[in-house]
Amino acid sequence: MGRKEMDLRFGKFGTVSFTSMSKVNDFVDYLEQGRIMGTRCLKCGRTYFPPRADCSECLSSSIDWFEVKGPGKLMTWSLMKFGPVGFEDDLPYSIAVVDFEEVKVFGRLAPELSEDEVQVGMAMDIKANELPNGQLNYVFVRR
Numbered sequence: 001m002g003r004k005e006m007d008l009r010f011g012k013f014g015t016v017s018f019t020s021m022s023k024v025n026d027f028v029d030y031l032e033q034g035r036i037m038g039t040r041c042l043k044c045g046r047t048y049f050p051p052r053a054d055c056s057e058c059l060s061s062s063i064d065w066f067e068v069k070g071p072g073k074l075m076t077w078s079l080m081k082f083g084p085v086g087f088e089d090d091l092p093y094s095i096a097v098v099d100f101e102e103v104k105v106f107g108r109l110a111p112e113l114s115e116d117e118v119q120v121g122m123a124m125d126i127k128a129n130e131l132p133n134g135q136l137n138y139v140f141v142r143r
Contacts, residue, residue, distance in 0.1 A: 024051040026065070031128045031136040038103050039063045049103040068105060070125035071143045072098035077109060077118055098124045098140050110139040117142065 027050070030037040039048045041055035042062040049068060054061050077096035080087075087093075094109040105126060109118060123143035130136055 024053050027051050028136060030065070031138065034128045036068045036105075036126050036128060036138045037065045038068050040066050047102045049105050066102065068100050068103060068126055070100065071123040072100040072105070072126065072140070074118070074120055074122045074124050074140070075099050075104065076120060079115060094118065096124075096140055098126065100126070105140075108137070108139050110141045113142060 024039065027037060037051060039051040039053070040046070040063065041048075041058060041060055042064055043060035044055060044058040046055055046057045047066070048055075051063075051065070053063060055063065075097045077094055079092055079094050081092050083091050083093070093111065094113070094115075095107070096109050097104055097106050107126070110127075110129075124140045125143050126138055127141055128136065129139045
């Protein structure tokens with residue numbers, strides 16, 4: 001019996017990837033296409049971001065993908081002046097939570113947004129982003 005090749009696509013996600021395998025590796029393929037995707041349980045309808053392969057509500061593994069699209073509403077944000085291991089070179093950077101109605105998404109504000117223009121309640125979009133090291137993530141941008 002042949003060995004099954006490991007699917008390590010998820011190792012390409014984030015500034016520093018702490019895991020290379022996930023049951024939702026397709027998330028990275030979608031990012032490469034410029035799409036930010038969440039998952040929805042086909043049994044109970046619960047939505048997830050970051051995506052999950054198994055529903056924590058009804059324990060079903062029957063999920064489908066949906067695209068996270070704006071406009072979203074900025075709920076909160078914070079300027080990070082100290083970062084965890086692996087993020088020191090990115091400082092300072094801003095993190096935020098944006099409500100896209102179907103899901104609330106935690107992530108970074110695009111670096112081109114200045115502190116002066118960021119306000120709770122402002123309309124935001126989400127976009128895929130390629131980092132200088134070839135890794136992928138997503139950022140929030142002003143609508």
